[in-house]
Amino acid sequence: MSDGRGRPGDRGAIFFLTDYGQQDELAGVVRAVLVRLAPGAPVVDLTHEVPAFDVRAGALALERATPHLGPGVVLAVVDPGVGSARRAVALTVGHPGGPRALVGPDNGLLVPAAEALGGAGAAVVLPQAAAEDRVTFDGRDVFAPAAAALWGGTPLASLGAPLPPGNLVRLPEPRLEVGGDAIEAEVLWIDRFGNVQLAATVADARAAGLRPGATVEVGAAGVSRPAVVVRAFADLQEAGAAGDLGLLVDANGHLALVCHRDAAATVLGVQAADTVTVRRHGGGSPSGPSTGSPP
Template sequence: MSFITLTTDFGTKDHFVGAVKGAIYSELADAKIVDITHEITPFNITETAYILKNSYKSFPEGTIHIVGVDSELSADNKHIAIELDNHFFVCPDNGLISMIASEIQPKKIVEINIHDRVESSFPVLDVFVQVACFIARGGNLTVIGKEIYEFKKLVEIQPKVNQTQTQIIGGVLYIDNYGNVITNISKKMFNDVGKGRSFKINASRYSFTKIFNKYNEIIGKDAKDSMQFDGEKLALFNSAGFLEISIYRSNLDTVGGASTLLGLEYRDQIIIDFFTESKPEYTPLT
């Protein structure tokens, strides 16, 4: 039996998550349901894309991912089912899939067409569950929809490089539970554009000229008291491969996080300038 994951902005206070799970179990009594998160900021598509990109690969091939964020059906927001990287995604066509599909081409995309039989103000419950369970039973995507070859692209997910290849213009993509600021600038883009040149990262009124490989590198080898570094700001590439601005051992209740202490918010601009040909203070992880 395939795993079915749930990623939504429903929260856990209301009945929505329980109703969706109940509907899945009614269709597939032996279903294996995993909550990725229900705490997406309401209607935040880029946050959804980031979390989904960095979680789906941990599941076995054949897993079906139901995504319920900004899922109300409209002429501009169709419902789609996608087979991609040996996984299935049942979601609105609002751009959230573009972060994954920017690197991996979908094998098949269909526009779900069962709405003629189901009129609903709660499509995750009434439509997405039916589609996910149909796929879990081995159903072919073309039975529940018409094959299409395009999906909506989310432009703000993609950072830009200027014509002279001396600057990357990115932005804040996500702020995590520690207040760390994750940008849309990948390690691959940094290395491809930077080509070993020195650099300066500009984030609000702060700048960084060094990128660490991990958080505790900021301590150094000779430090005797690591606590003296609590609250220090640093830049690193996180485990997902994106540039992150952090506060060492941040605590939102005491020290604070990078978002609050540095005044960085979702969609704020992050710029990397590259200079003369010299090696930066950064060694890519192997």
């Protein structure tokens, strides 16, 4: 694997994700540190609107983005444990064509993205100030310098003490049960349009016999509602008796509950981490929803 040395254009970008928001100067200060320490590095802001302190939401956002990133280094900071004994880490992966390293807190934020890139091949614990001298801006003081160094070609091993990749903190797996004609799945994400992404995938839909045009019962927040399995949002205009609630395969390969020009999360009364049950009416060919027309 290349160590990233060479012309700046060959090193890719620094991909930056946080829960800092845009109101304060935090994200801008970290960007300034990156520009100062890694001259010529393009900095791509994935998002700074991860809900504050929500490590799970940040990990899922980073995992969704990862397949679309080119070469470079990922810098991710959603860090409610800043200033505590939680470790600051950097790790390398071997996925060709994608980011070669990730930097951030060891709280589960990085592992899903690393696994999407083939898994961490090596990891180190980044040095931090002694507890009595520690401040609360590791994004600026610890993570940004490490990301800049890795982008510039500094070997991972020179940045800190080795950490077995198997010792990295992992988040709990989301709830998911598939059996017979039903799927019980955790809500992973609600996007700004109110679409409800579930932990279930297209493979789970096939296993439960869900096919385009089929009517299903969606159980959420103690209420059951009909929905129709569709290929795209436009199909909801022809949903008929099932109303405007639909189930489709989203752009990330997950099942999602959607409404035509309405927020499915509001209609269903759900939020992230809730559980939703989707049950098929009758039989039919278990071909599953099409993945040809994601939103």
